[in-house]
Every structure is written in C-alpha cells, then in structure tokens.
Amino acid sequence: MSKLTRTIHQLHQLRRQQKNVQTSELDRLVVYAATHRPGDVFGQLDTGEAGLDPELARDLTGVYGKNVVEEERHEPKFKRVAAAFVSPFTLILAALAAVSVYTNVVMAAPGEADPSTAIIIGIMVLISGALRYTQESKSESAASALKNMVTTTCCVIRGGDAGREIPMEDVVPGDIVKLSAGDMIPADVRIITAKDLFVTQAALTGESEPVEKTAEPVEIEYHGRGTSIAIDDCTNIAFSGTTVQSGSATAVVLCTGKHTYLGKVARALEVKPTRTSFDVGVAAVSRVLVAFMLIMCPIVFVVNGITKGDWLDALLFSISIAVGITPQMLPVIVTTCLARGATNMSRQDVIVKNINAIQNLGAMDVLCTDKTGTLTQDKVILERHMDVHGRDDDRVLRHAYLNSFFQTGLKNLIDVAVIEKMDELAAADPAQAGMSERYTKVDEIPFDFERRLMSVVVADRSGKTQLITKGAVEEVLGICTCVEYDGQVLPLTDNLRDRVLERVRGFNDDGMRVVAVAQKTNPRPVGSFSTADESDMVLIGYLAFLDPPKESAAAAVARLAEYGVGVKVLTGDNEGVAAAVCRKVGIDPSGMLLGSEVDGLTDEELAARAEGCQLFAKLSPLQKQRVVSVLREQGGHTVGFMGDGINDAAAMRASDCGISVDTAVDIAKESADIILLKKDLMVLGRGIMEGRRTYGNTIKYIKTTASSNFGNVFSVLVASAFLPFLPMTALQLLLLGVAYTVSCTAIPWDNVDEEFLREPKTWDAKSIVSFMLWLGPTSSVFDILTYAAMFFIICPMVVGAPFAQLADPAQIALFAAVFQSGWFVESMWTQTFVLHMLRTEHVPLAGSRPAASLTVLTLAGVAVVTALPYVPGLGAALGLSPLPLPFFGLLFACMALYLLLCGAVKALYVRRYGTLL
Template identity: 35%
Template sequence: MDDEKNPKFPFWTLEWKDALKENNSSLKGLTSEQVSQKREKFGLNSLKESKHQSKLFLYLNQFKNPITLILLFAAILSYFLQDSSNAIIIIAIILFSTFLGFWQEKSAGDAVLKLLNLIQITATVLRDSKKIELPVEEIVPGDIIFLSAGNIIPADCLLVKENELFIDESTFTGETFPVEKRVTVMSKDTPLSKRKNSLFMGSHVVSGTCTALVIVTGKDTQFGDISSKLGTSSPPTDFEIGTKKFGELLIQITFIMVVFLFAVNTFLQKPVLESLLFTLAIAVGLTPQLLPAIISVNLSQGAKRMAEKRVIVKRLNSIENFGNMEILCSDKTGTLTKGKIKIKNTYDYLGNESKDVLLMAKMNSTLQQGFRNPIDDAINAMKIEGFGEYERISEIPYDFIRKRLTLLINDRKTKSSNQAITKGAVSQIIKICNRAIDKDGKIITIEKARDQINRFYEKLSSEGYRTLAIAYKDFGNISKISKDDEKDMIFAGFIALFDPPKKNIAETIAKLQKLKVELKIITGDNALIAKNISNQIGIKDINVVTGDEIKTMSDTAFSRKVIDVDIFAEVEPNQKEHIISTLKKAGKVVGYIGDGINDVSSIHESDVGLSVNTAVDVAKESADIVLLDNSLDVLIEGVKEGRRTFANTQKYIFMATSANFGNMFSMAGASMFLSFLPLLPKQILLTNLLTDIPSMAISSDNVDSEMIQRPLGWNLKFIKRFMIMFGVLSSVFDYITFGVLLFLFHAVEVEFQTGWFIESVMSATLIVLVIRTRNTFIKSKPSKYLLIGSIIVALSVTIFPFMPFASLLGFAPLPLIFYPILIIIVILYIVSAELTKKLFYKHLRSSM
C-alpha cells in the first residue's frame, strides 16, 4: 500500500502502529519538513477550489447572462461585416462592465474571507513533539490529532487511543444515536457504518476523548465524495428565491420588448444587423447587469459593519434572513442569564443540607472525561478536603436521551468496593432508583420518599433554582459498566444551582420587541424555573408549554398553539427542531441561537442559525452567523445591520428597474416615429454603464430609521408597481426631451442621440437621490460617496460631446442653449418624482 498514490486505501484494516509507518509518522507527530512535503502533495484540507480557479470562475460568471453573450457575438459579426469601430467600442464597454462586476465581487469575497478568519475552526495537532492549535485546513495526512466532546472530525482518521468515545455519524448513516468507537482492526469489506476504528470528516464527537492518526484529507475523504456527488450548496434563502423570480420577470419583459422592437425596426426597413444590435443592447440595458456585484458588495459591506458590532457573518446570503427575522428562539442559559452557574447547596431528599451529596457530585463532575459544561465547572470549583483520593474506573457518558452521566469510581486509599455515581435530570434519576437514603443514612423504598422528593424539587424550581439529582450503587469488584447497569440505584439527594439574569436584560428584550422580533425561550429546564426567571426579567402573563404536552398534541393542534407560546420548557433536543419547523410552516422567519452539541439540528433547521464564538466546534460550524459576545445586545445590532444591508440592496433594484423600464418604454415609442435609431447600441450600453457607477456606492448609503424598525420582506408585486409607476414617469420626461430636440432645435440623428443620451444619464443618475428614500430627498441625506458619484457622472456626460473621442461614440456638440433647458427638464422630473413618490407610498399605506 502506498498512501502517496492512493489516499483512499482501506486504512481500517491496519493496526494503528502499521498505519503510522505507512504515513511516515510517529507518536511524536510530523516534523515541519514532512508537513511542507505533504502540503505540496495533498494541498489544503478543504473541499473548496483553489483561489486561482475561483477567481477565473468568478470572472466567467459575469457572462452568465445569455443576452450579453449574444450581443458579444453580434458585435464580433458586425466587426467582420461592416462597422469595425462600433463593434470594438461595444465589446470594450461590455468587457469593462463585466470586469467592474468581477472586481466588486472579488473585493467583497476577500473582505468576507478576512472576517471568517476570526472564527476559524481549529484542531489540536502534534507537530515536532508539541501540541499546537491549527486551523483544520492546515492538517495533512500523517498528523496526530486530539479530539474531545464537541470537536468536529477534521479528516478521515484511524483511532490510536480512545476513552469512552461516542461519535455522531448521522451525516453518513442517518442514525440519530451516537456510535461507540474503539481501537481495533476491521476487515476490508466492513461497511462504513460498522468501522469502529475509523473517524470520518463531517462527523463530530458527542462524548469521550481520543487520539487519532489523519489518513485522508480534503476532497479525498468520504465526506468529500458525498459533497462532490450531491453538491454542497445550502438551500436558497428567501432573498435568493425573490431574486430569481425578479430575474424571471425581467426576462419575460425583455423577450417581449426585443421581439417587438426588432419587428418594428425591420418593418421600417432599417438595417437588419444594426437593428439586431440595437434590440440586443436594449435587452442588456433593461437587465441590471451589476445586480450580482451590487448584492455581493452590499452584503460584504454589511458583514464588515456587523463585524464592527462583534457579529461575524459566515454565509453572506443569511444577512437577509437575519434582518427579516420575526422570531428568535433561544435557550435561557447565557442568553437571558449570565451563563455563570453557581452552587446554591446540596440536599438530601428531605431538604436537609448534605455534604455526602456534594462529595458524590464532585466525584461525578471532576472525574468524568466527556463533554465539559458550566454545571460541571461550578461543581468542580467546590473545595473538598482529601478529594484526590478517588479515581475513575469506568464511565457511561452523558447523552441527551438519558440526560444523565454515570461514573464507576474507587477510593484509592481504602481500596473498597467500586461505586457507581449517577448525576442527571431529577425525573431521569428517579426512573432508575428503587431506594432512597435519609439524613441518618437509613435506606428506604423510593415509594416512601417519592412525594417528599417531588415537593422539595418543586419548591427549588419555583424559587428559580436549576436542580439535578444524585444516585449511587455499590458494584463490588465489577470494573466495567454499561447503560443496562443504570437501575436499582439509591436516590441520594439534590444539587441546587442558580444562574442570575443578566443586567438590563428586560430593556434588551424590549428593544427586540420594538424591532418586531419576538423572543421564544426553548429550554430543558422545567416550567417552574422558566416562569421564575421570566418574572425576574419582567415578562408577565407568559404562556408555557412543556415537552410532554407537545407529545400529546397533534400537528394541527400544535401549529395553532405554537405562535402564542412564550416558553417551551422541559423539551428534548428533537422537539426543538419540531418547534422551529412548525413556526416556519406558519410563515415566520425564524432564528435560533445555540452553543451546544444538542443545538446543531435546530441551527440547521432555522432560517438563520446563530451561535457564539465560545460554542462547541460543531455548533459554530453549523451556524450562519457567529456572535463574538454571548449577548442579545450584540444580536440586536446585527439585526439592524441586516436590515440596512437589505434596504440598500432594494434601493438599487428600485432604481435600476424603474430607470431601465423607462428607457425601454421611451425606446419603443421613439422607434415608431423616428427614421433612425434613437440611440446607437454602444450609446445604450454606455448609458447603462454610467448609471451603474454611482450604484457601487449604494452599500455605504444612509438608511432611514423607519426601514430598520420592522422586517423588510421581498415583495415582487411592489417592485412591479414601482417599476411601472416611476418607469412611465421617466419616459414622460424622455418624450418631453424628444419634443425639445425635434421641434425646438430641429435635431438631426447625431444631435438627437447626443441630447437624449445626456438627458437619460443625468436624470437616471440624479433620480437615485429621490427614490432611495420614502422621505423627501432633502430630509434624507445620502452618503457622501453616493452623492459625489451621482454628481460627477451627471456633470461628466455634459462634456462628452466636446471630448476628442466624441465622434467615435456617435456624439456631436449641441447648442449651449440646450443645457439650461435640460436643467429645467431634470428639475421638473425630480419635483414630479417627489410628488409621485408621496402619492405612491400614501396609496400603499392606505391599501395595507
């Protein structure tokens, strides 16, 4: 076997020592020289293409509009048949426009990559005999890595050492329960789901720890195979779906207009090739060519602003869903509360303080080797004299079905019989107990203690304390236990913990509500605790539903109930996903914030998955957006930035569609009565390019406060109405310009085309300052970059006819008296647009 030639060899058939030799590695890890050689051979541990390929693809992607390709072909044909100078100018304009789009999207992509470096997933790797943290992309075959609960498996690996290791492999097998892994040797024909000694990229550690040898990386992994066959793209967001529908609308309008104009020009016996170029140029002019680039720039700039607010966007297209989020689902721990667990006390089942319960809790939390959490950290912090005399013999890791953790321990000093200690949810501990111990050490049946256990548990819960239970059992000389041994145990008592509410959390929730974002709490804690914390933070008249109640409801009943529920208590991890999917079916845009292993499916299911930078790897990797601070205040700022980003993207769509539709309408009319083309193809393309230039600054534009106060949805019907209303208005002033040129100045072909070109670019550029806001453009100030860009373009076109290259573009000087008249026309257009805008939005509000 030669791993340098065939990285997909059946490594599960090898002893780990042999695998080390085959990979030229050792238990000291690879050397720096070996890493360099392997990096050159295998590349980065990533499923993505190289930067060179992605840049090439990004540029070629600018030509995906088939109309652009047809126009290029027609221009090339024109070059060989008759008019080489016109064809060259048309090709140059198209190439410049596509390069502009490419550069904008590339810059946006580079900015996002820098942000993603802030939240890189890392792995603990042994290099040159030292443990170091590295980004998972830098792992190479032969590396020795160390994994624990919550870690993502970064590559296909062979186990070297393990300790109660359980892996979630649902990505490959669809099996929801974790599978146990161990050091062994498997036969060559062992199916993937049965390879107990192998770890696969894309799965993650549920509990336990391990040392593993990296065998296969990147696209050569099992996950790489699946990704290449099925594709790795995420489901489209609402904005992407809306953009697609918007594009389909433009295609329909464009097709109808192209056929109509070509037929009219042919009927009027205008040159066929010239008519074809003209109609194709109109088609290109109608489509907002820079829309993909503008969207990318808006999203990347929004992501940069969000990063300044300590919100990192991993997937740009999720910004729209973030801004449009109507419901935020969250656990209370670390969101409403400080997330810093403290021990109130430990008690026996009668409510008396118990040091024995504290000792058992300390042994269970400190000696366990699975997933660490704030509760275990709080228990570990409790000081107990002589505690180091105990050792761990065996362990049944915690999982979210059993909701308990069992350790088999022994006293190294006395060498007494082994004892199992179980810590977990009160209801789950009671299930496995048939006895209880009172304050005097007397053992009684659980039935005699059950009522008292429940009463004291309810008392602690109603006072806001999170409560766990402790049980134990002697196991003699038995040194290995399993889940089947969790029975017939003795109920020892309670651990009461508290997590105080965050300061000013009530004001924060009020801010969320003001933004029309409803907060729903989904927690595993019982209803009494949930109600208590809600009262502490000022939320009154809450509606609580428990996980058991959800189980008894039909899907229809639950879909009616889910909108009105404030707190979902005592829920299981799979119920979180059910809650979120039901809210989505009700037509809501749902966000979910989580930081644990059991939150992953909920993060995936939500419209926008959120996590925090301190979360386990698998939660952080699954999230669309990562908060660098575990605070709702940070999230609120992110929501606002998401809405600003979406609002600015819509501004470009409104501007481009209305202006382009107006030009198209004017072209159609002018073609009916003119004996020549109203604009040459190259002039149409130049108009489209110049009017797009100021739009590149639209991502920096100021957004009116009312656009941030509520979620903004994609409304295709609204866009159509806006396009027609303001497109027709634009066309009215185009016809006024036609009249001035033809009847006042008696313009010939070149003068007519020059005059309309100037008016078209100037009016389309300056009108952006009007339609960018629902308020008057005087009250709502644009950003300085948008304002400067618009003014520069508007003024520059007035001197085009006097430039040396004017004749090449088909322009000629106009009488100076034309310019004062042009200014009057543009001013009247702006005033009319303001009045039309006021009527348009007034009618919109009255119809809502």
C-alpha cells in the first residue's frame, strides 16, 4: 500500500469512528482529534511535527481538491429566465394574448386592428416574470462571500523546514501550520502547542469574547441518547474562518474546503431558498384566479355562441371576459405597494433588499433573534465594584484599574470596561484622577487558561509594592488566605468562603459576570515574579459586569407581543447570562433549550418543545437553522430571523424574512432580505407595521376586484342567456377594465385601519374564494335590476318602442347601444363605490377615511366613464350612446340600495369569518 493510499484510508477510517457521538454538524475526524492527544492524531493522519512530505501534500491536493468553500453549480441563465416566465398563470395569459393577436390584429378588417389587449397582457407577463427572476437569483452572492473569506496565505511546515508561506487553497489534511496574532485559521485544525492563544470565533458561535485554545484533549459529556459535542466544547480545535486574536500556536490540519464547518454552513446557504409565505400565498391566489377563469370563460363562450349564433364574436367576448375577470393590475399593484412600502421603510431606518420580504415581515408571527446587540447594548460595562459585603467600594475599582491599565497582554472587554469606569469616576471626582501616574509597573504575571488569573506588581511613590490579582472568583479564592471583612483582615474560613460564593451566585443569577479582586502588600523584594507569588493573598472585593439590555428592549418586546409577534431568542451565548437578560426584557426563559438538547430531539419533538420555548441558548449556526426550519415547517409559523454574524446566515436563509444590520459581516448582509440601520427591535416594529400596511392595500385590490369581477361574470351569464345582443361589446368591456384598474393605482397610498395592523396577516386563497362568493353576487342583484330597467323602460323610452317591436336595424343598434352604455356606466359606479365600501370594516368615509389620492382618482374615473357616451365622435366610436336623465335617477336608486345590501352582507361576513380583509 502506497503512503498516499494509506493516508487516505486512515482519514476515511477516522471519519467512520466515534459512532456513538451525536455530531450532526462537526466532522467525525474533528471529534476524534478533539478527544485524543496530538500523538494519536498524528498517527491517524500519517504526519508528525515535521509536517507532510511535500510530494505527498501535492498528491493529497489532487485527492481532496483545493481548500476552498465549494460554490453552487448554477443553472445557465437562459434556463433560469425561462423558469421565471413559465407558470400556469403566465401561460394562460400568453395563450389569451396569442388568440387576441389573431382575432384583433391578423383577422381584423383593414384599419381596425387593435393590439391593445395583447400589449396589456404582455406587460403583465414581463413584470411578473422579472420579479420572479430577481427573487430566484438573489442567493448567488452568499456562497461567493464565504469563499472570499479564505483567500490569503498561511505558514506551513513541510518536510521539516522552518515554515513557509503558501496559498490557503493549497493546505491539505495532515499539514502542520503555524498561527500567530492576526492570522485567519486556514482550515479546521487541532492545536498541538499553544502559548496564550486566543481565537475570535464570535462569527460562528455568538460569543463576544475571544476564546482560549489549548492542546489538551477534551472530555465528552453524556446526555441520555448518546454523546454530544459542540463547537464550544472543542477548546483544542480552531475552525476555518475564525481569526487569532493574540498568542501563537502550531496545529495540524484536519478538514479542508467543503469538509470544514464553514464549508458545511456554505452548503446550507447554497441550496435554493425556501418558498416563503409570500411565495406560497401569491401562488395560491394565482391558482384561484386561473381556476376561476378556466371555469367561467368557456361557459360564457358557449352560452353566447348558442344564444347569439356568432361564434367569432362569442370568442372575442369570452377573451375580453377572461382578461377582465383577471385582476389585470395585480403585478403592478403588488409591485407598487411593495415599492412604496420600501420607500416608507427607508425613512424608518429599514432598508429593503428584497421587496417581496416586506409582506413576509408583516405576516411574521414569530421573530427569532440573537441576544447580543439586539436585546443588549453589545457592550460589557462595569455595573458594580464592591467589597465582599456587596457594598460599592471605590478602593476595589482602583485596584482593578491598576491591574487592567498596567497589564500588557490582550486587553479584553472586561479590562476596557474597568478603565472606562475609572475614567468616569475621575471625571466626577478629581481626587481620583492620575492613578496611572502615581504608580509604576514593576512586573506582571500574564493571564493563562489554566490559572484564569492575571496579576501585576505596582509600586507607589513611597516605594511600597503591591501584587494585584483579578480573575475568576473560585480561582482567586483558591490563592487567598484572608479576606477584608467588616473593615478587618480575617482568615478566609469555609464559612466566609461560602458566604462570598453565595453572594456571587446571586449576581450570576442576575446575568452578571463576576470577577474577584485580591491584593498582597510588599509581596517580596523586587525581582522576577511568577505564579508562585500568587499565594497568601487578601480578597478585597469583586466586580460585576453586564451586557445591559437596551432601554427600548422591554418596550419593543411588549409592543411586538401586542401586535401578535412572539419573540424567541436564539443565541450561542451562555445560558445563565441569556436567561437573565431575557427576564429583564419580558421574555420567559423557564422552558429554555440548550444546543446539546436540541441535537437529541427529533423534528417532531423539537417542534413541540419550540412552541412553548422562548430561549434557545448555546446554539451552533446549524442548530439555529434547524430551529427556524422546524418552526416554519412543523409549526406553520411565518418566521423572521434577525442576526449579524456568519453564525446567523444559515438561519436567515431558512426563514421567511432574514433581517440584518448595516454593521453585520458581509455574509449576513448578503443572506438578509432586510437591513436595519439601527440594531433595535423598535425599528423592526415599525417595519412590521409597514409590511402589514403594504399587505392590507394589496389584499384590498385583490379581494374587491375579484369579487366585483365575479359578480360581473355572473351578470354576463344571466344577460347572455336572455338578451338578444351582447350586454357589452368586447371593446367596452376592456375599456371598463382599464378605467377601473387605473383608478385603483392609488390603492398603494391608501390608509389602513389601525385594527388591521394589530395581527399578522398571511395570504389565504380560501378567504379570497369566500369573499368572492359572499360579496360578488350582491352586485349581480343590481346588475340584473339594471338590465330589466334598461331593457323594459330606459331603452324603449329612447328608441320609442320595445325591442320586440323593432324591425329597423338602426333602431335595433340604438337600442343595444343605449343598453350597453347603461351597463357600462352602472358597472363603473358599482365597482368603484364598492371599493370604498369594502376597503374597511368601518362605515365608509365616516369610520375610516380613504387617502385623498384614492378618493380623487376613483371619482375622476367615474366622471370620465360617465361622460364618455356624451363625447361627440368618441362615444359613437366606442359603441356608446347618450343616456336620458331618468337613467340617473335609476342609477342613484340602485347605488343606494346596492351599498345598503353590500354593507349588510359585509357585516355578516365579518361576523362569520372574524375579519373582512
């Protein structure tokens, strides 16, 4: 067996080990390496401290490929364009356009060609197809953003050389790499040796502070169903895409490219985006409208063909009906509503990348969010500096300041918070200023992971020296023999130790991180200090740190709940801190789920637990994605996810609406649909209201237009069965549709009732059908009354005789023209004024005022249509005839009765279904 074959065989064998470990996310090779010593890992990878043989490394590159995140294999652009424009809805519209071109253009008499119907349909198809293509293409940049993260060089040891820089893409499993401050981790690696190595992996885990990595194997805990290991447990593994904050190390490469954890996240982003509630809803509405058209239009065609005997006219008329009963302006109205919503949201510090997400935002009933920076200020502050009794003590702060100021290692967030607090104190009390000038540094004992302590030795101007130590409470207690208690230095008895720990636990329960401070005066003659000097010290107090909740967080959570949006916190942070923050902002952490528990649940079990759970802590990125997916697919929720790191990108992609902030990492912003200029739930709340307002205006158009058109088709069927002529010509029908839809273009600017905004709204095709069946026939009642009055009263009044007595073709044509003009005008009046009736559950005008633009445009549409029969030349060209004055008395009477009946039916509908729109 060749060395290459043996190495590959061992790598595959290694991945098949650890069968009892639940590790849906981490590669099994990583699990093995984390739980075994470096020598064992070397043996499995067929490498050593001298690194791989360069020739073997080249061969492994040929086997495992370049160390890059795999990109999605995209379909050719022409296929994606074709898929965007091919749907049942667009195919039927295209067929109607083709028939219209043939009958109205190809077969038309010279000079009478009319391509307007085909042009209108073509514009509709182009708009809807373009929107769909844009939506399908938006995910391409996410994977490439991940790929671009790993583009620099790294230092590897091969064949025993001292180390040389090679492109990261050439790294292979078994390589030995050198790491130092500022380096990006080139692959998933096992630490071999480390010196004060701190790695920033907040982008993967959500932990705000750097994490120390060591070479020691980790132990795996058991959780009932087997063994679970997560990223946070891997204290000896550094993951691709994270960076070295400080220190140095050597490490052996375990996984490269698509096998890394980052590669797995990338593959989750490369999949086709899930169909959101907006996509599903629009598709369902389109199917309803298409089905309605396919059922009604053939009936109209057959009835008119049989009763009138002119099958070509019947075909033209049925095509006009098909175009007329379809909400022709649906793509335009939806696009305009969304565009206006995006403009309004930009004024509210909300930038919309994908306009379809606006309605998903309004439909959202569950918001999943990270904790840091959303509920909290994303900043560690020193909340309390206390003696051991819990009383504020500036002396404790001064000692902590000297420790933080003079230490030369990594100044973490805690050190920064201490220094800032001292600066505040000095500004308020000049006597406290100049601490750093009154003392000089003698020596320091740097922090390390084993001790969890950091000490400095300082001397004042009189020459007195002090050893000042701060660190984890239990570790500081371990080096103390005394405690300052009630103004005295007392021996640190077990009783006093227990009292101190009990008080610290109380602060921990409040979400605070506690650091103890101890000191020793004149530790020994100045010289070289070491960890041995950290002994026989005096505990003087402790510091309590907090990433405090934002002032607006509690109010924002309460407001979201008031508007029907439940907030669930999905964080990679510590469960104790997360629970304390949640309690302060009104989120119940009692049913908390940890990442280790999530791995042990099936999707069904997780869905059941997730319903009542408001806090998920210590989650990995793919666990966040799984929780979001389960809430959507198993729970039936419309889910938004708000985050700003690589660890949030997969969950954002899985949600109905991905939300990020302008300070987020690039991959998070690429994956998001909406970007907030302020990371604040209050800002998001305003965006949700705008999303619901956008949906409200869109559904107004769809429901009122669909019900009106249903009533019109029903009226046409009745008229076609009994009238000796068409109730309206194809041209008049199309013109009426255009006039109505133009008057509807102001709907995106309409006002929406406050009550409507209080609950999430989702697209529901069934509600459109019920709305059509309830409200549509009310117009048909008065259409039929208008037919009867026109046929038996108004038309004979104008012509001078009933239709049955007419023999002169000119009189017959005038009779038909007057009838068609009457229904033409009456239809516009009923459609327009019922829009005002049905746009709100309140009494029109008095209880809910429409936008001025909608009022003006609809009244203008009614005025223009009413005036058309009286325009010389134009009226005759359209087949219209002036109407006598008694017609308007009839029209006003019908309108009054119609609006009364419509109001009564509307009230019954709301009582039956709970809502109008």
